[in-house]
Amino acid sequence: MTPALAHYLDVASRFHAADASAPAWLRRVRSEGLAHLERQGLPTNRDEAWKYTRLAPLAEGMFLPPGEARAAGRSAAGAEGTFIPAGAGRSATGAEGTFIPAEAGRGAGRLATPAEGTFIPVGDARGTGALSAVVERLGLPGPRLVFVDGRLAPELSSVAGLPRGLTLKPLRDALREDGDLLESVLGQRALAGDSALTALNAALLEDGALLRLAPGTVSEVPVQLLFLTRGDSPVLASPRILVLAGESSEATLVETYAGVGAGATFTNAVTEVTLEDNASLHHYKLQAESDTAVHVSGLHVRQGRDSRFASHAFSFGGALSRNEVHSAFAGEGGDATLNGLYVGRGTQHLDNRTALDHAVPRCTSRELYKGVLDDQSRGTFHGLIRVRQDAQRTDSRQQNRNLLLSESAQADARPQLEILADDVKCAHGAAVGRLDAVALFYLRSRGIPRAEAERLLTYAFAREVVDAVPAGPVRDSVEGLLALKLPGAARREVRA
Amino acid sequence: MSTDTLQELTRRPYEAGFVTEVESDTFPPGLSEDVIRQLSEKKGEPAFMLEWRLKAFRHWLTMKEPNWQAVKYNAIDYQAIRYYSAPKQKPKKGSLDEVDPEILRTYEKLGIPLHEQKLMQNVAVDAVFDSVSVATTFKDKLRKAGVIFCSFSEAVREHPELVKKYLGSVVPYSDNFFAVLNSAVFSDGSFVYVPKGVRCPMELSTYFRINAAETGQFERTLIVADEGATVSYLEGCTAPQRDTNQLHAAVVELVALDGANIKYSTVQNWYPGDAEGRGGIYNFVTKRGIAHRGSKISWTQVETGSAITWKYPSVILKGDDSVGEFYSVALTNNLQQADTGTKMVHIGKNTRSTIVSKGISAGRGQNTYRGLVKVLKSAENARNYTQCDSLLLGDKCGAHTVPYIEVKNASAQVEHEASTSKIGEDQLFYCRQRGISQEDAVSMIVNGFCRQVFKELPMEFAVEAQKLLGVSLEGSVG
Numbered sequence: 001m002t003p004a005l006a007h008y009l010d011v012a013s014r015f016h017a018a019d020a021s022a023p024a025w026l027r028r029v030r031s032e033g034l035a036h037l038e039r040q041g042l043p044t045n046r047d048e049a050w051k052y053t054r055l056a057p058l059a060e061g062m063f064l065p066p067g068e069a070r071a072a073g074r075s076a077a078g079a080e081g082t083f084i085p086a087g088a089g090r091s092a093t094g095a096e097g098t099f100i101p102a103e104a105g106r107g108a109g110r111l112a113t114p115a116e117g118t119f120i121p122v123g124d125a126r127g128t129g130a131l132s133a134v135v136e137r138l139g140l141p142g143p144r145l146v147f148v149d150g151r152l153a154p155e156l157s158s159v160a161g162l163p164r165g166l167t168l169k170p171l172r173d174a175l176r177e178d179g180d181l182l183e184s185v186l187g188q189r190a191l192a193g194d195s196a197l198t199a200l201n202a203a204l205l206e207d208g209a210l211l212r213l214a215p216g217t218v219s220e221v222p223v224q225l226l227f228l229t230r231g232d233s234p235v236l237a238s239p240r241i242l243v244l245a246g247e248s249s250e251a252t253l254v255e256t257y258a259g260v261g262a263g264a265t266f267t268n269a270v271t272e273v274t275l276e277d278n279a280s281l282h283h284y285k286l287q288a289e290s291d292t293a294v295h296v297s298g299l300h301v302r303q304g305r306d307s308r309f310a311s312h313a314f315s316f317g318g319a320l321s322r323n324e325v326h327s328a329f330a331g332e333g334g335d336a337t338l339n340g341l342y343v344g345r346g347t348q349h350l351d352n353r354t355a356l357d358h359a360v361p362r363c364t365s366r367e368l369y370k371g372v373l374d375d376q377s378r379g380t381f382h383g384l385i386r387v388r389q390d391a392q393r394t395d396s397r398q399q400n401r402n403l404l405l406s407e408s409a410q411a412d413a414r415p416q417l418e419i420l421a422d423d424v425k426c427a428h429g430a431a432v433g434r435l436d437a438v439a440l441f442y443l444r445s446r447g448i449p450r451a452e453a454e455r456l457l458t459y460a461f462a463r464e465v466v467d468a469v470p471a472g473p474v475r476d477s478v479e480g481l482l483a484l485k486l487p488g489a490a491r492r493e494v495r496a
Numbered sequence: 497m498s499t500d501t502l503q504e505l506t507r508r509p510y511e512a513g514f515v516t517e518v519e520s521d522t523f524p525p526g527l528s529e530d531v532i533r534q535l536s537e538k539k540g541e542p543a544f545m546l547e548w549r550l551k552a553f554r555h556w557l558t559m560k561e562p563n564w565q566a567v568k569y570n571a572i573d574y575q576a577i578r579y580y581s582a583p584k585q586k587p588k589k590g591s592l593d594e595v596d597p598e599i600l601r602t603y604e605k606l607g608i609p610l611h612e613q614k615l616m617q618n619v620a621v622d623a624v625f626d627s628v629s630v631a632t633t634f635k636d637k638l639r640k641a642g643v644i645f646c647s648f649s650e651a652v653r654e655h656p657e658l659v660k661k662y663l664g665s666v667v668p669y670s671d672n673f674f675a676v677l678n679s680a681v682f683s684d685g686s687f688v689y690v691p692k693g694v695r696c697p698m699e700l701s702t703y704f705r706i707n708a709a710e711t712g713q714f715e716r717t718l719i720v721a722d723e724g725a726t727v728s729y730l731e732g733c734t735a736p737q738r739d740t741n742q743l744h745a746a747v748v749e750l751v752a753l754d755g756a757n758i759k760y761s762t763v764q765n766w767y768p769g770d771a772e773g774r775g776g777i778y779n780f781v782t783k784r785g786i787a788h789r790g791s792k793i794s795w796t797q798v799e800t801g802s803a804i805t806w807k808y809p810s811v812i813l814k815g816d817d818s819v820g821e822f823y824s825v826a827l828t829n830n831l832q833q834a835d836t837g838t839k840m841v842h843i844g845k846n847t848r849s850t851i852v853s854k855g856i857s858a859g860r861g862q863n864t865y866r867g868l869v870k871v872l873k874s875a876e877n878a879r880n881y882t883q884c885d886s887l888l889l890g891d892k893c894g895a896h897t898v899p900y901i902e903v904k905n906a907s908a909q910v911e912h913e914a915s916t917s918k919i920g921e922d923q924l925f926y927c928r929q930r931g932i933s934q935e936d937a938v939s940m941i942v943n944g945f946c947r948q949v950f951k952e953l954p955m956e957f958a959v960e961a962q963k964l965l966g967v968s969l970e971g972s973v974g
Contacts (some may be wrong), residue, residue, distance in 0.1 A: 048564065052902075389891065406905035408873075413901040419916050422888035426916040432871075432903040433910065 004059035005042050009034065009238075012203035015065050017344040019206075020190050025183040026175055026205070032200025033192045040196040052380040052412045053351040057294050057320055062205040063266040066150035072233055131260065132156060135226060138256050142221035143168055148228050149265075150237030151207050156226075165217030166251065171208035171240055185242060189272035189300035197296050201238045201270040208240035213249035215276070215469035221454065222252040222474055223286075230264025231290055241271040245279040254474055257297075259317060260292025261436045269297040275307040277331060282310045283475055284334070289317035291346060298324040299375050303363075305331025312469055313352070314478055316485045317343040321350045327365075328357035329391075340369040340493075341465035343485045344377030344409070355384040358391040360422075367398040370465050372458060372486070373409035382414040385428065390422040403452075403461050459486055499657070510767055513737030515604040516707050522581040525710060526575055529553060534679055535580050536629035539649050539683070542792045544655055552669040552679035553770035553969040564863040566896055567779060567804050567833040569883040570880050572743055579681045580859040581708040583625055594763050596718070599625055602705065620645055620767060622686045622702045624715055634698065641697050643727075644689040648716055653685035658689055666749040666786045666812070674745040678714045682747065687716035690725035690756075699954055701730040706766070706777065712743040719749070722792075723758035728759040730957055739775045741803060750785030754815065758785065759794045763952050763961050765801040771859075773831030776803025780801050783807060789844065795946050799826040799834060808866065813875070820849040823918075823949040827965060828861025838868035838899075842875035842908070852883040854946050856965075857893035863894040871908040881953030885944055939966050 001009075012034045016027070043050040064072055067241050091275065123463035135146055139487045145168065146156035152170045159168050174182055192199040193437060209225050227239060257267060275281055281301075290293045295318040303309055321431060327336045342350040351371075356365050371379035381400045402411035413430040435457050466482060469475040520777040523531060532553055536546040561572075603623055622645065638645050639750055644655060652659050661854030686702040704711045721727050733744075733800035742915055744766060752758045766931075767774025779802035785793040786887035795809040822838035856861040863886065871878045886895035897914045919941050927937030943950070950958050 211941070265717065310520065392891070404903065404908075407906050409906060410904045412903070413899075413912070415897070415899060415914070416884075417897040417914060419888065419895070419896065419918060420894040422891045422918045423890075424918075426911075426917060428897070428898070428911040428914050430901055431910060432901060432908060434906045444815075468881065 002042065002059065004062070005037075006488040007442065008042070008200060009038055009060050011068070012037065012200070013063060015067070018067070023175075023179050025179060031201050033199045033205070035201040036199035037149040037196055040199065049353065052378075053320070053322060053349060055320070057264070058266065060265055061294065063234045063264075064165070065238065065470065066206070069149065069233040069235035076426070082123070084112055086214055087128050093343045099145045102142070117189075126147045126386060131228065132191045134228065134258065134260055136478065138226060138258055140222055140224045140254060140477060144226055144241050145170060145209050145239070146226045147207065147226065148240060149233065149235045150239065156372050161219065162222070163213035163219045164220070165249070166223075167210070168223055169210045170259065171210055171242070172206060174210040174337045182210070182242070185272070185274065185383055186240070187272075189274065189302055190298055195298065197268055198270055198298055199320060201240060201268050204236065204238040204440055205240055206238070209242070210253070211241070211243045211253060213245045213251055213279070215246035215248060217246065217249040217251070219251040222254050224254045227255070227257045227267065227269070227470055228260050229258075229265040229267060229289065230293065231259060231261035231265055231360065234264055234266075235240070236266045236268065238264040239269045240265070240481065241269070243254055243271070243273040244282065245275045245281055247272070247276040248278040249276075250280040252284070254284040254286065255287045256288070256477070257295060257317075258288045259293050261294055262290055264292045264294070265289070266294040267296065269300045271297070273301040273309070275298070275301065275303045275309060277304040278306045279304065280308040283312070284469070284478075285311070285313045285323065286478060286481060287317055287321060288316045288484075289321070291316075291319055291348065293318045294320045296322045297483055299326065301325075301327040303327060303329050303331065303336065306333040307331065308335045310337040311339065312465070313340040314465075314481065315340070315350050315352070316365060316481055318350070319348060319473035321348070322353070324353045326355045326357070329360050329363040332360050332362045334360075334363040336363070336365040337468075338365070338367040338369075339465050339468050341462055342369075342379050343372045343462065343482070344379055345485070346377060347375070348377040350377065351380045356386065356396065358385070358387040358396060361391050363391070364391045365396045368465060369400045370462065371400075371402040371411055372405065372462050373402065373411055376408040377404070378412070380412040380414075381430070382416070384416045384418065385426060386396040386418045387421050387424050387426060391403065391421045392423040394424040396422065396424070400430040402432045403458065405434070455486070462486065499548035504706050504836075510737055512734035512765065513767055515736040516598055518583040518596055518598050518608045518707070519823055520581050520583050520708055520756065522708060523578050523709065525576050525578050527577070527579055527681065535571040535681065537681065538580065538938050539652070541652050544656070544660060545652055548664065548669060549680050552673050552676050552963045553681075555670050556673070556676040556680055558651070559676060561673050563864070565805060565806055565863065566898075567835050570741070572778065574677070576710070577709070577712040577743060579712060579714070580683055581672065581711040582857045584766050586900075590914060598687070602707070603703065620698050620700050622647060622700075624684055624686070624702060624704045625707060626869055627667070634795070637697065642691045642694055643696050643702050646687055648682070648685040648687050648718070649716075652858065655687070655689070658720065658856060659718070662718055662749070662751055664749075666751060666784050667693070667782055672782060674780040675747050678745045678782070679732075682714045682716040685717045685746070688719040688727060688729060690727045692722040693724040694722075695725070696727040699730060701727050701732070701887070702730045704731065704733040706744065707736060709738060709740070710742075712745065714744075715746050717746070719758060719760070720751045721753060721758050724755040725753075725754045726757040728761070728954060729762045730763070730898050730954060732763050732960075737767050737770075737775065741769075741776055741778050743778045743780070745780045745784070747781040748781070748809075750793055752785060752787045754789045754791060756788070756791045757792040758792070760796070760809070761957055762797040763957055763964065764799045764801070764805070765799065765964055768800045768801045768830065768832050769803040771830045771908040773803065775800065776832070778804045780804075781807035783809035784812065785820075786812045786814055787818035787820060790817045791815060792819040792821070792824075795838065796823040796949065797825070797836075797966065798953070799824070799836060799947070800964045802856075803832060805832075805834040805836050807836050808838055810841070810851065812841045813849065814843045817846045818844055819847070822849075823952045824853045824858070825946045825961070825965070826854070826863055827856045828858070830859040830861060833862045835864040837865045839868040840870070840880060842871045842878040842880070843897040845876040846876070846878070847875055848879045849881075851880070852882075853884045855884070855895055856889065856939040856942065856945070856951055857886065857895050860872045860892045862894045862896070864898060865914075866898045867898040869900070869910055869912070871905050871910065873904045875905050878908040878910075880908075880910045882912040884912075885945070886914070886916040886917050887942065888916065901945045
């Protein structure tokens with residue numbers, strides 16, 4: 001057993017023991033997660049699914065769940081804490097997660113100037129603690145839950161204006177209040193037996209969100225879940241998000257992850273989505289963690305008949321980022337769109353894995369993942385399309401394109417098709433290259449300086465994925481984050 | 497198309513499935529250092545060969561059989577295989593007249609007459625029967641050009657310096673489970689050396705035949721094209737129809753020195769097993785070439801046989817401006833499984849590679865393309881184009897595409913495209929309305945699908961390949 005695995009098993013056991021008052025079913029979910037983690041061990045390069053990504057930072061970081069991390073972070077950083085710690089393990093004081101918002105210093109909330117070659121955290125909330133300014137900056141109009149270092153921050157959250165039929169609840173409340181429901185749905189889409197990281201998330205399950213849509217509910221405003229890590233403690237945040245979309249319901253969910261300060265953190269998020277017949281979900285994931293963060297997420301979806309699911313995953317931050325999207329068609333006529341953009345600088349490692357399971361006939365899927373890689377960054381894409389034996393009339397297309405901006409950047413692509421039905425249309429394509437010399441020449445021949453021309457072309461390349469986001473606050477938010485990542489592009493930004 | 501015609505036609509027998517009655521000299525089943533020593537002694541090998549074999553065997557004992565490939569098969573009992581089987585005959589012949597007439601008849605039945613006057617023009621053949629080479633034709637003509645073309649055993653005896661220099665230089669003794677096993681127990685194969693600046697005057701060809709039961713065939717081919725040399729090499733394979741599975745684990749090494757050009761074509765038609773998946777050859781093959789500056793290595797393969805095919809002919813593009821090509825048609829019918837593809841490793845500057853893979857699945861066949869394109873940091877201006885198309889004939893078969901693309905140099909341009917489709921009703925209708933029978937129409941469409949690959953084959957082989965595809969596929973479209 002590696003020291004890292006021993007550490008996480010140890011941490012999870014302590015967590016388990018500390019929360020002895022949890023309902024029996026939740027204790028079972030956690031202990032099963034622990035058992036699966038122990039059985040599988042943390043993934044290594046020898047696992048085919050992790051061939052290009054090394055989880056070494058996890059071994060070095062020895063991250064701690066929110067409760068312990070707060071204690072550790074406080075003792076290390078002295079009086080810096082802007083939190084009132086909830087104590088190791090959720091003690092029965094009733095003060096769990098009490099959060100005192102820091103002074104909302106307007107000036108401190110401004111974005112930092114990009115340091116050369118590294119990604120900049122969205123703000124620096126240490127010391128002055130400008131969390132609410134960060135929330136203002138990254139928050140979207142509409143209902144939202146804000147989590148800081150893995151736990152709900154009620155003062156920054158707002159669930160006002162929820163449409164009828166839509167329930168948005170912090171998971172910690174739901175675990176207490178909706179035990180029967182959660183017991184039947186939690187862990188149904190994301191199986192702890194399939195992935196050590198899902199198992200780790202289950203073992204440390206304590207917070208997250210539950211989004212429920214009654215049949216026929218149509219929500220126009222996006223629901224946002226904002227996860228901030230401050231970096232002043234080696235926190236391991238394990239949010240779990242459950243989405244239950246009833247028949248013919250429609251909603252938009254935005255998960256935003258951002259680092260607010262420098263310092264190593266580890267986010268291991270799991271999202272489980274169940275779309276009933278004819279339901280529709282637009283899912284956005286905006287990941288702008290600090291450049292010292294480890295970010296791993298798994299989005300697991302089950303699509304009912306004629307349901308529509310669109311995932312847009314933007315990976316900008318993290319020393320190591322792994323973005324997984326798994327969608328399975330359970331009813332005919334479903335439609336899935338999986339889009340992704342990963343932009344790497346410095347020594348960032350951005351990993352994307354998607355898996356589409358066409359288990360039933362007549363479903364359609366479209367997939368576009370693009371990577372822009374500069375400096376010594378490395379981007380990897382592994383996309384699997386599985387068409388099962390009875391899934392006739394499947395129509396599936398997948399594209400992965402990578403742009404290498406520096407001599408030392410790297411890209412790995414693994415588009416993969418597994419097809420067991422004959423009456424299907426399936427295609428995939430993958431490409432790696434640099435900026436088109438002819439296009440550059442064209443721009444330069446019209447008097448645009450080289451650097452400017454390169455920026456324009458790079459931005460245009462990335463823009464294709466942004467353009468797939470309907471105009472509105474979500475796209476604005478994506479553009480704002482992209483502009484941080486591709487300096488210069490912001491000035492040419494065209495607002496729709 | 498009706499299911500009846502489909503079934504009728506897929507039931508078509510394997511034409512090369514007969515057994516030749518010859519007395520043979522066979523080892524008892526089993527594998528140990530003693531067996532290897534015996535084998536080496538039998539072949540009169542110099543000491544370095546025995547050492548190399550033993551080194552490989554000891555390494556093999558520490559290895560595990562790979563399990564990542566998308567093929568399923570019953571565990572192979574390596575102790576139940578006979579590692580040597582040779583037809584009994586007088587010591588190696590000077591002329592074909594001394595070869596057992598029974599064996600000559602076998603090759604004639606297979607359409608490979610070994611009498612030079614009857615031969616396909618301009619193709620020299622090395623015939624390998626079970627573990628040994630029984631005849632090599634046109635040796636004199638080749639010798640005049642300076643080309644060495646002989647069985648591997650002969651090369652070890654006659655040209656030990658060349659063998660010593662190049663054996664294992666591309667596929668080292670420690671390479672992978674099956675290649676290591678081959679290094680320990682390989683019995684024969686072909687050896688080709690084309691000297692500097694020589695263009696080999698004729699096509700070279702090896703015909704492999706597994707005859708004896710319970711044997712494994714472990715042949716090793718080594719082709720060296722010296723600076724500026726050019727050679728085209730073909731191989732063909734068949735085996736009798738048996739209910740048990742037989743293992744074939746071959747290794748092919750190609751060395752293309754500066755400016756050389758090697759073209760390697762395979763038409764593989766090992767016994768694929770019957771419609772219920774009984775019997776058939778397990779074909780686990782390691783093929784790799786190393787391309788030095790300005791050289792070119794081209795692999796073309798038509799894989800229609802074997803119960804299991806596991807092979808990835810690869811090119812290491814070591815020298816600047818070197819070129820690698822891979823053209824493949826793989827067909828799986830009934831319960832056949834193929835996991836095949838290529839590796840193109842770009843090391844030198846301005847290296848180029850092309851991959852065209854056509855997979856056809858019928859019956860309950862499973863066909864996987866698995867390939868790697870790797871551009872190392874040193875490979876400035878590397879270029880790769882990959883195209884993988886799959887054709888599915890029937891709703892019980894599978895087509896899988898598993899490409900790996902790893903790029904560490906920004907100046908590289910790498911493209912991969914893949915598609916999966918079936919024969920369109922409209923295409924068939926178009927042919928039918930012009931009076932072409934259903935069967936001919938399918939055959940035309942499939943041949944069109946494979947055209948890009950077939951046109952890379954030398955003419956004689958292209959004809960054979962088209963025929964083979966016709967036989968293996970007829971009626972399997974429903």
